[in-house]
Amino acid sequence: MSEITMVLPQYGMGMQDGEIVRWLKAEGERVTEGEILVEVEAAKTTVEVPAPVSGTLVRIVAAEGETIDVRAPMAVISTD
Numbered sequence: 001m002s003e004i005t006m007v008l009p010q011y012g013m014g015m016q017d018g019e020i021v022r023w024l025k026a027e028g029e030r031v032t033e034g035e036i037l038v039e040v041e042a043a044k045t046t047v048e049v050p051a052p053v054s055g056t057l058v059r060i061v062a063a064e065g066e067t068i069d070v071r072a073p074m075a076v077i078s079t080d
Contacts, residue, residue: 004079012043017042020067021046021064028056031056055078058077
């Protein structure tokens with residue numbers, strides 16, 4: 001078992017940060033690679049960020065309403 005830190009991806013050269021709009025999964029829930037986990041507002045558009053791996057969402061690092069920088073940690077997923 002290992003832990004993967006999910007970071008905010010950069011969706012364009014001008015993207016510097018993003019605001020966490022809504023988490024679609026809660027801590028402790030199972031997630032599947034490619035499943036949409038969180039909605040982020042960046043550059044006046046909302047993007048859906050998928051899980052990079054399958055496992056359990058063990059910790060949400062960036063709360064709803066929080067603005068974080070590109071590549072900043074959003075969550076931690078434990079792989080089984």
